[in-house]
Amino acid sequence: MARQVLIDPVTRLEGHAKITLHLNDHGSVEAANFHVTQFRGFEKLCEGRRFFEMPYLMSRICGICPVSHLIASAKACDAILAVRIPETAAKLRRVMNLAQIIQSHALSFFYLSSPDLLLGMDADPARRNLFGVAQADPGLAHDGIGLRKFGQQIIEKLGGKRIHPAWVLAGGVSEPLTTEKRDWILSQIPEALNQVQRTLDWFKRNLEKYREEIRTFANFPSLFMGLVGPGGELETYHGKLRITDSVGNVLQDQLDPQRYAEFISETAEPWTYTKFPYYKPVGYPEGIYRVGPLARLNIISRCGTPRADQEWAEFRELERGVILSSFHYHQARLIEILYSIELIERLLNEPGILGKDVRAMAGANRPEGIGVAEAPRGTLLHHYKVDEQGLITWANLIIATGHNNLAMNRGILQAARHYVDGNNLSEGMLNRVEAVIRTFDPCLSCSTHALGQMPLVITLLGPRGTVLDEVRRN
Amino acid sequence: MSRTLVIGIGNPLRGDDGLGWRAVEALRQTASLDEVDTVTCHQLTPDLAEAAARADCVIFVDACVGNTPGKIRVNRLVRGRKSENALTHRFDPQELMHYAHEIYGASPEGWAISMTGAHYDYSEGLSAAVESQLPALVDLTRQAALRQPDWFGGKSLRNLT
Numbered sequence: 304m305a306r307q308v309l310i311d312p313v314t315r316l317e318g319h320a321k322i323t324l325h326l327n328d329h330g331s332v333e334a335a336n337f338h339v340t341q342f343r344g345f346e347k348l349c350e351g352r353r354f355f356e357m358p359y360l361m362s363r364i365c366g367i368c369p370v371s372h373l374i375a376s377a378k379a380c381d382a383i384l385a386v387r388i389p390e391t392a393a394k395l396r397r398v399m400n401l402a403q404i405i406q407s408h409a410l411s412f413f414y415l416s417s418p419d420l421l422l423g424m425d426a427d428p429a430r431r432n433l434f435g436v437a438q439a440d441p442g443l444a445h446d447g448i449g450l451r452k453f454g455q456q457i458i459e460k461l462g463g464k465r466i467h468p469a470w471v472l473a474g475g476v477s478e479p480l481t482t483e484k485r486d487w488i489l490s491q492i493p494e495a496l497n498q499v500q501r502t503l504d505w506f507k508r509n510l511e512k513y514r515e516e517i518r519t520f521a522n523f524p525s526l527f528m529g530l531v532g533p534g535g536e537l538e539t540y541h542g543k544l545r546i547t548d549s550v551g552n553v554l555q556d557q558l559d560p561q562r563y564a565e566f567i568s569e570t571a572e573p574w575t576y577t578k579f580p581y582y583k584p585v586g587y588p589e590g591i592y593r594v595g596p597l598a599r600l601n602i603i604s605r606c607g608t609p610r611a612d613q614e615w616a617e618f619r620e621l622e623r624g625v626i627l628s629s630f631h632y633h634q635a636r637l638i639e640i641l642y643s644i645e646l647i648e649r650l651l652n653e654p655g656i657l658g659k660d661v662r663a664m665a666g667a668n669r670p671e672g673i674g675v676a677e678a679p680r681g682t683l684l685h686h687y688k689v690d691e692q693g694l695i696t697w698a699n700l701i702i703a704t705g706h707n708n709l710a711m712n713r714g715i716l717q718a719a720r721h722y723v724d725g726n727n728l729s730e731g732m733l734n735r736v737e738a739v740i741r742t743f744d745p746c747l748s749c750s751t752h753a754l755g756q757m758p759l760v761i762t763l764l765g766p767r768g769t770v771l772d773e774v775r776r777n
Numbered sequence: 778m779s780r781t782l783v784i785g786i787g788n789p790l791r792g793d794d795g796l797g798w799r800a801v802e803a804l805r806q807t808a809s810l811d812e813v814d815t816v817t818c819h820q821l822t823p824d825l826a827e828a829a830a831r832a833d834c835v836i837f838v839d840a841c842v843g844n845t846p847g848k849i850r851v852n853r854l855v856r857g858r859k860s861e862n863a864l865t866h867r868f869d870p871q872e873l874m875h876y877a878h879e880i881y882g883a884s885p886e887g888w889a890i891s892m893t894g895a896h897y898d899y900s901e902g903l904s905a906a907v908e909s910q911l912p913a914l915v916d917l918t919r920q921a922a923l924r925q926p927d928w929f930g931g932k933s934l935r936n937l938t
Binding site: 414433434437438441444445448449451452455466 | 819827881
């Protein structure tokens with residue numbers, strides 16, 4: 304008899320989701336769906352707002368990656384202003400974006416995934432958490448907490464607070480960097496480098512233990528997309544888009560992100576609030592692609608910082624050519640932490656980083672603007688249209704997690720078919736299906752903004768939980 | 778020299794939930810607190826464990842429910858309870874102290890000073906009941922931070938184990 308296995312909620316990730324596994328009469332998995340069960344709707348609720356409010360409004364999308372939205376939004380506003388921001392401001396925004404990558408990747412690796420990696424996928428769920436990691440390997444927990452704190456402290460130094468900082472705004476940043484703050488950040492670099500290197504070394508020593516997971520965790524051909532610099536180097540703040548195929552052929556290169564709609568399209572499915580972007584020339588769903596750390600390290604020609612380049616060269620030898628297994632997102636994340644720390648050090652030592660000219664002033668000079676940056680989870684795009692008064696009339700957000708939606712759904716099906724036996728279910732089997740999602744480090748709260756025509760039930764509850772009103776659509 | 782860490786917890790946009798922030802911000806205006814470090818946060822996170830480990834005494838200031846609004850309560854935190862919380866979304870002072878011990882090998886003294894709030898709606902202001910008792914809360918926290926003898930005299934004291 305056909306059955307359904309429900310994993311609800313999916314744990315140790317940002318946001319709310321469930322997974323349904325559809326079993327056939329023999330207890331084997333035939334289909335799987337990753338349902339994102341929360342709706343945010345920022346594309347709609349920002350209509351009518353003044354465009355220069357958007358960075359602060361959009362940063363409220365998320366408490367994990369607010370800086371990513373702050374920056375992509377500010378870049379869209381820069382385009383509406385039709386300004387080129389001062390060089391110092393661009394460098395400072397870049398530092399904050401790199402700090403965001405450090406703290407977010409540290410959260411993903413240490414807080415969310417290391418319980419599986421250190422304690423095992425079949426460990427007792429009561430222990431399989433950050434506290435269990437702290438008890439089993441205090442040094443690993445120490446390094447993870449330290450790295451997350453370092454990234455957050457940089458954000459706080461620059462923007463005034465760790466979560467939903469201000470400071471980044473249309474035209475640049477609100478104030479220059481002080482010598483004191485610069486010197487403090489630089490003083491923390493050596494220990495941060497040691498922390499990430501220790502973790503990388505530990506992870507590489509233990510990689511052999513995960514051979515089966517490497518083989519089965521969203522390990523399939525796909526396209527890969529991300530921003531690159533002019534020479535094809537890793538780029539997280541500016542740059543142009545590159546899309547490669549599963550054997551490393553470059554399909555599109557140095558694409559202006561302003562033309563995203565020419566090669567990225569989106570569709571929706573009725574069983575999840577997250578859209579499904581796909582590569583338009585190939586169509587849906589064959590135009591599946593991945594973004595984020597694994598994609599970035601697949602598409603680039605080099606990282607551009609010495610120690611990260613060394614780790615990247617070693618990383619690329621894990622598979623012949625392009626790295627296809629999503630399990631390797633974990634190591635890619637650690638390499639990007641290393642890169643981000645090295646690049647912050649370089650930027651803070653550059654002349655002009657303490658410059659006072661940090662903002663370009665203008666009014667709305669264009670009716671629309673597009674801002675793109677690399678968030679920790681992948682390419683993030685904010686696209687706004689404004690009227691003559693500079694009020695938002697339309698917004699489209701393509702979130703990193705959304706780019707990976709097709710891949711996540713395909714990935715859980717692959718893992719579920721390998722691990723799940725419907726006649727003999729175990730917690731470890733289901734944890735492995737969840738762990739596939741964790742490799743992508745999705746930010747689900749970020750990813751659900753299109754109102755569209757999807758089925759929707761809105762319930763109005765009174766103070767005591769009484770249903771006062773309900774509206775249904777489709 | 779002995780160092781104290783005071784952590785004000787809460788959401789300053791949710792009415793009385795912001796009293797921890799307000800208390801710590803007022804404390805920062807007080808002179809002669811050279812050996813006191815202060816932090817304000819929406820919620821406790823594991824990265825605060827390092828700061829807690831560096832202190833000899835950690836004081837948490839927060840709003841609570843279940844009593845007459847404005848009533849102040851003092852609880853001593855006794856390390857010993859292992860965390861059963863698989864998620865770091867809900868992280869209480871006890872767990873933070875446990876992290877400080879497990880990861881950093883430190884066992885600072887721990888106190889929770891709380892005041893019962895009246896309302897937690899979307900608001901940047903405190904209720905009248907809490908606002909009127911805020912100076913007393915700040916003064917008590919200052920005495921605790923300075924490790925003055927018998928600073929908790931007269932307040933409800935309960936050991937949390």
